[in-house]
Amino acid sequence: MSEILLGVKNLNVSYFNTKVVSNIYFNIFKGETYALVGESGCGKSTIASSIMRTLPEIAHIDADSQILYYASPHPVDLLKVPEYEFSNNFRWREIAMVPQGALNSLNPTIRIKDHFMETARAHNLDKKEALEKAWKLLEAVKLDPHRVLSLYPIEMSGGMKQRVLIALALLLNPKLLILDEPTTALDVLTQREILIMLNELKAKYGLTYMLISHDIALVADIADRVAIIYAGRIVEESNVENIFYNPKHPYTIGLLKAVLKLGEFREPETIPGSTPDYRKLPPGCKFHPRCPFAMDICRREEPPFIEVEKDHFVSCWLYAKR
Amino acid sequence: MSEKSRNLAKQLKLVFKIFSRSPTLLFSLVVLLVYIIAALVVVLGFVPPLPPYKGGWEYMYQPPSLRDFPWYILGTEYTGRPLLLTIIYGIPKTLAVAFLSALITVGVGTAIGLIAGYVGGLVDELLSLAINVALTIPTYLLALILVVILPPELKTNVLVLAGVLSITAWASLARAVRAQTIALKRREFIDVAKTIGYGSWKIMFDEVLRFMAPFIAMNLVLSCVGAIYGYTGLAFLGLMPMTPDNWGVQIYMAIRGGGALYSDKAILALWSPIITIVLLQYALINIAKAMEDIFNPALRTYLQGEEM
Amino acid sequence: MNWALRKAIFSLAAWFLAVSISILIIVLSPGDPALIMLTGFLQQGIPYDQAVRMVQAYIGFSPAEPWWSKWLRYLLGVVTGNLGVSITYRIPVAQLIANAIPWSIFFVSYSLSLTVILGVLIGIALAYYRSNTIFVRSVTTVLTVFNSIPNWILAAVFFVYIGARWQLLPYMGPYSNDVTPGLNLQFIASVLYHYTLPTMVMVLTSIPGWAFGISAMASAILKEDFITYAKARGLPSSRILWTYITRNSILPIYANIAITFTWLLVGTVWLESQFLLPGLGSLLATTSGARDYPVMIGVYVILITAIVLGALFTDLTYGFIDPRARVGET
Ligand SMILES: Nc1ncnc2c1ncn2[C@@H]1O[C@H](COP(=O)(O)OP(=O)(O)OP(=O)(O)O)[C@@H](O)[C@H]1O
Numbered sequence: 001m002s003e004i005l006l007g008v009k010n011l012n013v014s015y016f017n018t019k020v021v022s023n024i025y026f027n028i029f030k031g032e033t034y035a036l037v038g039e040s041g042c043g044k045s046t047i048a049s050s051i052m053r054t055l056p057e058i059a060h061i062d063a064d065s066q067i068l069y070y071a072s073p074h075p076v077d078l079l080k081v082p083e084y085e086f087s088n089n090f091r092w093r094e095i096a097m098v099p100q101g102a103l104n105s106l107n108p109t110i111r112i113k114d115h116f117m118e119t120a121r122a123h124n125l126d127k128k129e130a131l132e133k134a135w136k137l138l139e140a141v142k143l144d145p146h147r148v149l150s151l152y153p154i155e156m157s158g159g160m161k162q163r164v165l166i167a168l169a170l171l172l173n174p175k176l177l178i179l180d181e182p183t184t185a186l187d188v189l190t191q192r193e194i195l196i197m198l199n200e201l202k203a204k205y206g207l208t209y210m211l212i213s214h215d216i217a218l219v220a221d222i223a224d225r226v227a228i229i230y231a232g233r234i235v236e237e238s239n240v241e242n243i244f245y246n247p248k249h250p251y252t253i254g255l256l257k258a259v260l261k262l263g264e265f266r267e268p269e270t271i272p273g274s275t276p277d278y279r280k281l282p283p284g285c286k287f288h289p290r291c292p293f294a295m296d297i298c299r300r301e302e303p304p305f306i307e308v309e310k311d312h313f314v315s316c317w318l319y320a321k322r
Numbered sequence: 323m324s325e326k327s328r329n330l331a332k333q334l335k336l337v338f339k340i341f342s343r344s345p346t347l348l349f350s351l352v353v354l355l356v357y358i359i360a361a362l363v364v365v366l367g368f369v370p371p372l373p374p375y376k377g378g379w380e381y382m383y384q385p386p387s388l389r390d391f392p393w394y395i396l397g398t399e400y401t402g403r404p405l406l407l408t409i410i411y412g413i414p415k416t417l418a419v420a421f422l423s424a425l426i427t428v429g430v431g432t433a434i435g436l437i438a439g440y441v442g443g444l445v446d447e448l449l450s451l452a453i454n455v456a457l458t459i460p461t462y463l464l465a466l467i468l469v470v471i472l473p474p475e476l477k478t479n480v481l482v483l484a485g486v487l488s489i490t491a492w493a494s495l496a497r498a499v500r501a502q503t504i505a506l507k508r509r510e511f512i513d514v515a516k517t518i519g520y521g522s523w524k525i526m527f528d529e530v531l532r533f534m535a536p537f538i539a540m541n542l543v544l545s546c547v548g549a550i551y552g553y554t555g556l557a558f559l560g561l562m563p564m565t566p567d568n569w570g571v572q573i574y575m576a577i578r579g580g581g582a583l584y585s586d587k588a589i590l591a592l593w594s595p596i597i598t599i600v601l602l603q604y605a606l607i608n609i610a611k612a613m614e615d616i617f618n619p620a621l622r623t624y625l626q627g628e629e630m
Numbered sequence: 631m632n633w634a635l636r637k638a639i640f641s642l643a644a645w646f647l648a649v650s651i652s653i654l655i656i657v658l659s660p661g662d663p664a665l666i667m668l669t670g671f672l673q674q675g676i677p678y679d680q681a682v683r684m685v686q687a688y689i690g691f692s693p694a695e696p697w698w699s700k701w702l703r704y705l706l707g708v709v710t711g712n713l714g715v716s717i718t719y720r721i722p723v724a725q726l727i728a729n730a731i732p733w734s735i736f737f738v739s740y741s742l743s744l745t746v747i748l749g750v751l752i753g754i755a756l757a758y759y760r761s762n763t764i765f766v767r768s769v770t771t772v773l774t775v776f777n778s779i780p781n782w783i784l785a786a787v788f789f790v791y792i793g794a795r796w797q798l799l800p801y802m803g804p805y806s807n808d809v810t811p812g813l814n815l816q817f818i819a820s821v822l823y824h825y826t827l828p829t830m831v832m833v834l835t836s837i838p839g840w841a842f843g844i845s846a847m848a849s850a851i852l853k854e855d856f857i858t859y860a861k862a863r864g865l866p867s868s869r870i871l872w873t874y875i876t877r878n879s880i881l882p883i884y885a886n887i888a889i890t891f892t893w894l895l896v897g898t899v900w901l902e903s904q905f906l907l908p909g910l911g912s913l914l915a916t917t918s919g920a921r922d923y924p925v926m927i928g929v930y931v932i933l934i935t936a937i938v939l940g941a942l943f944t945d946l947t948y949g950f951i952d953p954r955a956r957v958g959e960t
Pocket residue numbers: 015020039040041042043044045046047056058100214278
């Protein structure tokens with residue numbers, strides 16, 4: 001098996017006193033694309049912000065949570081390193097991100113060039129070197145550097161902004177790139193182009209991706225392994241083939257039915273019921289109010305995480321040997 | 323109908339919530355209430371009439387005394403009359419000027435904004451031009467000139483003063499109402515109301531005004547603040563009739579004639595009208611802020627959400 | 631540039647309309663200054679014909695004319711720079727105004743820059759330290775109190791106490807008698823020293839509007855995606871505070887500079903006369919007391935001109951500062 005780059009262990013995050021991310025475990029291997037998939041509000045961005053350490057002040061991470069980064073021989077717990085050390089050694093140098101909300105992530109009052117230069121200065125990168133790098137990266141994301149560098153964000157389309165954000169993320173040669181919904185809010189054609197470009201960049205710069213999306217088609221196209229998240233918990237994790245051709249968890253099945261035609265032609269279904277309210281989560285399996293297979297035990301106890309086949313994990317009582 | 327009254331109840335509940343949240347606001351409401359009650363008491367004749375003018379140094383700025391309790395507890399002012407009584411006599415007139423001026427400002431501003439925004443076309447062009455021109459003329463500047471050239475008998479007329487103090491003050495409200503009206507016109511509920519068969523003027527006043535009520539109310543209060551500023555401020559320049567019931571005149575006299583510059587003789591005559599004005603302005607500004615909060619959609623949804 | 635020209639033409643039209651409508655209101659009002667002046671001269675025993683000619687010489691139009699011809703004649707005078715002759719000073723109004731303008735420009739621009747700078751700083755601090763309730767509450771209360779004090783009252787109180795009674799700061803006149811006016815250091819220092827108290831009044835009473843406005847904007851900006859993303863990139867907090875929060879909070883209310891400018895300009899009427907400073911405001915205040923109509927109307931027209939120019943200036947500079955405005959225009 002290949003080497004681990006990032007290991008998340010027992011991550012628990014709350015806003016005020018509401019826990020929105022619970023007991024998350026996953027590993028990301030070097031060179032792969034690991035996807036987090038789930039409905040809006042299930043906690044995907046919260047996981048990303050925990051890794052980037054950009055959670056708002058009101059957020060709280062439990063003390064026994066760990067995010068291990070395997071850069072040097074010994075893994076480093078990113079949640080424990082002091083802020084200056086994280087800023088100097090990890091932020092943007094090792095791990096960078098393309099934020100959700102591309103349309104609104106750039107400062108409307110400064111030029112694109114200033115965005116590159118300020119990022120470079122924050123990480124003590126030489127000015128000239130930074131400009132050359134920015135130029136190359138903008139070319140790599142298929143923009144005309146000469147023109148784009150002098151533009152203000154408002155003068156660019158959504159697709160252009162997304163490309164700029166990707167180029168900006170690569171400014172310091174990070175190893176891990178977190179892509180938070182990189183194609184939402186873009187038209188279909190642009191989505192394709194971005195996707196192809198992401199694949200090219202990955203090969204060219206030897207990147208590892210952590211992809212956050214609820215766009216199943218995108219995930220099917222570029223992910224190697226997928227984690228399905230429901231109500232802040234991973235309910236199923238496996239490689240992309242298992243997830244798409246052999247889904248086990250009722251939520252995964254529902255999710256796929258909702259967007260894919262699964263061989264035959266029919267109207268996309270939606271999962272009945274509404275997304276959970278974190279302030280009053282049900283006891284037992286959090287999915288049971290919406291689950292067509294819900295049993296007695298599902299209403300009482302949280303299901304364990306079970307390996308149903310090699311490297312295929314499901315958290316559901318249907319697969320538990322009781 | 324029940325829909326309407328339920329809406330009203332909701333609105334009132336929200337208002338109550340905002341008011342009960344802040345002690346400053348409660349204080350401001352009490353202050354305003356006291357002024358209004360004082361004005362009513364004067365108008366209904368419950369206070370003694372002002373004694374006649376008494377010239378001569380010995381009557382001016384006398385120290386506090388218990389004579390005719392309580393009217394002399396602040397001593398006398400520059401006309402030899404009891405200071406407390408003259409200040410109280412100033413309340414109804416000041417409030418009348420302020421309120422009338424605010425009514426004119428808000429009435430004209432709302433009407434022009436509504437018509438310009440709703441009718442559109444050439445009417446809008448012309449009214450917008452009028453708004454823009456009025457915006458370049460500061461009210462107090464033109465009011466100052468007018469106050470100087472108006473004949474004295476007009477200057478003491480409350481209605482004339484109110485008109486002068488709102489001469490171009492309506493413009494900024496008109497601009498805001500116009501913008502809001504245009505935005506509302508694009509919303510579908512106006513169309514819905516139209517298809518249900520409401521007359522267009524009915525829609526204009528009903529829907530648009532109801533939606534903007536808190537904003538207009540806030541402007542009403544702020545216009546009062548502005549009118550009080552102008553009414554007392556122009557008097558302080560010595561441009562208004564020198565009647566002792568204008569607090570600006572009292573401050574003017576305390577400094578120019580009362581020797582507040584060199585002694586404490588007129589200290590009460592200086593500070594009493596100042597506190598009277600500032601307290602009133604403070605109360606009005608706090609109330610206007612609360613109305614702004616009612617208008618502020620974010621806070622509104624936040625407070626309404628709490629109910630659920 | 632085409633866009634700037636359009637703005638300028640629009641301002642010129644607004645100026646012309648504002649001035650002519652004001653003059654119209656003045657000549658139509660029951661207290662037509664020409665008539666009042668005529669009555670005054672007649673009372674002094676001057677024969678009627680001569681009195682009419684004198685009125686014409688001072689204010690530029692005669693009391694016997696119909697209103698529209700008074701209006702046209704005065705407007706013509708304004709456009710050609712002939713604003714009449716002062717009754718009290720017996721010199722051309724234009725000359726009086728020319729002497730007063732530099733002082734007012736200095737006073738207003740000095741107060742304006744301090745107001746904007748301090749107002750922005752306080753507003754940003756209010757938003758940035760919003761979790762510190764004690765700080766926010768106390769600053770807000772102080773600001774609201776200063777918001778409720780009319781500037782002329784604060785001027786009077788400072789004049790009486792900080793000036794006359796306690797003698798802490800100069801409170802009369804623009805500079806001390808022992809300096810020679812001109813471009814020398816003593817003179818400039820003396821002027822700045824003498825304007826400390828008046829400027830304090832101007833600034834204290836106009837800061838609240840700016841502080842509240844900026845703090846509301848900054849609170850909204852703090853929730854924007856680009857702030858989170860800036861933090862994610864590891865930008866230092868000073869950069870985020872100035873280039874991200876402050877810059878983006880000022881731009882939406884940049885136009886308020888023109889409003890504050892107007893407000894301060896009108897404020898000079900009270901403040902310059904209170905502190906015995908030269909300038910347009912005190913000129914208007916003293917000539918109003920003396921009913922020197924030619925000067926009053928002349929100063930009025932000049933003040934309107936300054937207001938229009940101020941608005942035009944903010945409009946034009948805004949176009950250069952905020953990329954969004956330019957994109958929107960083309
Ligand atoms: N600053 C915050 N304060 C309080 N609650 C928050 C905050 N940010 C997020 N949440 C809550 O945490 C939960 C997870 O939010 P998160 O943004 O991580 O979801 P997401 O999976 O990224 O959703 P989306 O697909 O919409 O981006 C949501 O229910 C959200 O309401």
